[in-house]
Amino acid sequence: MISAYTGTQVRAAEEPLLAAGLGDALMQRAARGLANAVVHELKDSGTRLSGARVVVLAGKGNNGGDGLYAAAFLASRGMRTTAVLTGDAAHPAGLAAFERAGGRVHRLTEAALPGLAAEAAAADVVIDAVLGTGAKGGLRGSAADLIQAITDAHLHGFVVACDLPSGVDADTGEAAAPVLPADLTVTFGGAKSGLLADPGADYAGRVLVVPIGIEEHLPEPALRRLEGPDLARLLPQPARRAQKYSRGVLGVVAGSEDYPGAAVLACRGALAAGVGMVRYLGPPSVADLVRQSCPEVVCSTGTVAESRVQAWLVGSGMGPHDHEQLTRARDAIASDLPVVADAGALPALPAILAPHVVLTPHAGELASLFHRLGRGENRESVEAATLGAVRHAADRTGATVLLKGATTLVAAPWGATYSQADGTPWLATAGSGDVLAGVIGALLAQAGSDVGRFRQLGVEPDGRWAAIAALGAALHGQAGRAASEAVSGGPITAGRVADALPETWGKVSMLSNYGAWKRNSHSQPLR
Numbered sequence: 001m002i003s004a005y006t007g008t009q010v011r012a013a014e015e016p017l018l019a020a021g022l023g024d025a026l027m028q029r030a031a032r033g034l035a036n037a038v039v040h041e042l043k044d045s046g047t048r049l050s051g052a053r054v055v056v057l058a059g060k061g062n063n064g065g066d067g068l069y070a071a072a073f074l075a076s077r078g079m080r081t082t083a084v085l086t087g088d089a090a091h092p093a094g095l096a097a098f099e100r101a102g103g104r105v106h107r108l109t110e111a112a113l114p115g116l117a118a119e120a121a122a123a124d125v126v127i128d129a130v131l132g133t134g135a136k137g138g139l140r141g142s143a144a145d146l147i148q149a150i151t152d153a154h155l156h157g158f159v160v161a162c163d164l165p166s167g168v169d170a171d172t173g174e175a176a177a178p179v180l181p182a183d184l185t186v187t188f189g190g191a192k193s194g195l196l197a198d199p200g201a202d203y204a205g206r207v208l209v210v211p212i213g214i215e216e217h218l219p220e221p222a223l224r225r226l227e228g229p230d231l232a233r234l235l236p237q238p239a240r241r242a243q244k245y246s247r248g249v250l251g252v253v254a255g256s257e258d259y260p261g262a263a264v265l266a267c268r269g270a271l272a273a274g275v276g277m278v279r280y281l282g283p284p285s286v287a288d289l290v291r292q293s294c295p296e297v298v299c300s301t302g303t304v305a306e307s308r309v310q311a312w313l314v315g316s317g318m319g320p321h322d323h324e325q326l327t328r329a330r331d332a333i334a335s336d337l338p339v340v341a342d343a344g345a346l347p348a349l350p351a352i353l354a355p356h357v358v359l360t361p362h363a364g365e366l367a368s369l370f371h372r373l374g375r376g377e378n379r380e381s382v383e384a385a386t387l388g389a390v391r392h393a394a395d396r397t398g399a400t401v402l403l404k405g406a407t408t409l410v411a412a413p414w415g416a417t418y419s420q421a422d423g424t425p426w427l428a429t430a431g432s433g434d435v436l437a438g439v440i441g442a443l444l445a446q447a448g449s450d451v452g453r454f455r456q457l458g459v460e461p462d463g464r465w466a467a468i469a470a471l472g473a474a475l476h477g478q479a480g481r482a483a484s485e486a487v488s489g490g491p492i493t494a495g496r497v498a499d500a501l502p503e504t505w506g507k508v509s510m511l512s513n514y515g516a517w518k519r520n521s522h523s524q525p526l527r
């Protein structure tokens with residue numbers, strides 16, 4: 001599990017150490033970690049360390065101090081280092097160490113800006129140490145102009161962000177342009193939640209967490225990411241004497257005359273994700289197509305009340321005029337069974353729901369949901385602040401909310417938030433969301449009632465729905481990636497994602513020997 005924290009949480013964790021006079025030691029550890037990461041990157045890119053050109057953009061706070069100390073370490077290893085001081089001051093001890101190590105210092109002025117931007121663009125490494133967790137808003141003035149000029153230039157080398165890319169909000173991942181996109185972000189003490197949520201994640205590149213000794217003071221994380229061993233431990237496995245009903249039956253209310261394929265893909269996703277049985281309810285013509293494509297599915301035109309299932313999937317491929325299907329969707333929500341509510345069901349739901357209802361909107365659908373709740377949002381505003389949006393939606397509706405995207409976020413109402421980024425951009429394809437709904441529905445049917453198992457894993461009963469949804473997002477993402485890798489990284493269809501699920505499931509299960517997985521998520525790159 002990767003745990004991520006807000007900037008405020010990290011700063012609070014630093015407090016006892018700062019009070020004990022260890023501030024400089026913390027900064028030295030941070031800077032050493034940053035410098036080591038730069039050395040690794042240079043070696044990986046085949047660049048000679050001696051004489052390598054490093055430009056550090058240093059703000060006036062401690063983030064700039066980290067950058068200057070790190071550049072001092074690099075200068076002492078024979079690199080040609082330049083510091084561009086972007087503010088009216090610089091961290092005094094960091095600057096002194098940098099100058100002692102032989103680094104060149106430039107103060108940013110309007111006249112010097114083009115030359116300094118060109119020097120940064122030509123460098124082997126640019127270290128962005130302008131703003132860190134103490135930032136208030138985005139870059140301003142000449143620092144903003146410099147970052148814009150470097151962003152616009154064709155960069156020779158790579159960019160390493162110190163703690164976070166300047167201009168990205170450490171807590172929310174909101175980005176105030178201009179932001180210099182990093183290839184690597186080296187972050188201190190714990191990952192910042194803004195690095196694991198879009199758009200912050202777009203700018204962060206790979207994320208490396210450097211321990212600095214504050215870890216034992218960190219509180220419950222603001223954001224979690226499930227990794228291999230977590231997924232393995234959450235995956236339901238059939239008991240030796242299982243039968244199809246005990247394994248879990250999923251009722252599917254999906255598809256319409258206009259979008260019959262969505263029902264097929266939702267059923268395929270569910271079947272490939274280990275459910276004991278799928279019951280389909282819907283229009284006869286759609287049921288015929290489902291039967292032909294998935295003979296394993298039991299189809300009927302009956303009501304929700306007549307169907308014995310452990311969970312429901314409602315909404316994929318349904319429109320506002322599919323009255324019979326929408327009635328079934330509402331009945332499923334009222335049934336008190338776990339439900340994954342997708343696409344067409346979202347506008348038809350009551351305003352107040354419960355955590356066992358998992359909503360799976362994309363950004364546009366979430367904006368529409370906010371409109372109905374009287375909050376003015378559009379797709380762009382949701383995409384600009386995904387973490388805030390998903391948290392607000394969960395807390396306001398009482399439902400578990402999964403916001404689909406390059407980084408998929410899942411929020412439990414008044415509870416945990418998960419961030420999964422297991423997929424590939426090729427997953428942005430028609431029907432992909434139907435398969436995801438099928439996977440989550442299948443997991444709800446299999447694992448929803450297993451409260452004890454989640455407790456053992458430290459997940460409270462009301463929080464298990466979000467953990468199941470995050471597990472579904474991870475499986476779906478990994479299956480998408482596997483499907484694309486099977487065609488040498490080429491494009492995939494939603495059906496291929498469903499086809500890749502069983503093998504993905506098998507590979508994830510192999511990690512169930514938790515002790516064998518020695519990865520320390522505080523010292524390894526996140527991706």
Ligand SMILES: NC(=O)C1=CN([C@@H]2O[C@H](COP(=O)(O)OP(=O)(O)OC[C@H]3O[C@@H](n4cnc5c(N)ncnc54)[C@H](OP(=O)(O)O)[C@@H]3O)[C@@H](O)[C@H]2O)[C@@H](O)CC1
Nearest residue numbers: 026027030061062063131132133134135136137138140163
């Ligand atoms: N605490 C520790 O011991 C450790 C901390 N660590 C490091 O410290 C970082 C946090 O440092 P920090 O608190 O000094 O804030 P930082 O992010 O450098 O910037 C704030 C400075 O910039 C200014 N400023 C603010 N907004 C601005 C804007 N939009 N545009 C322009 N200027 C702006 C603001 O000045 P002001 O405006 O308030 O006068 C202030 O001076 C953290 O990310 C990590 O890297 C690690 O070394 C581990 C040990």
Ligand SMILES: [K+]
Nearest residue numbers: 128131164166
């Ligand atoms: K920074």
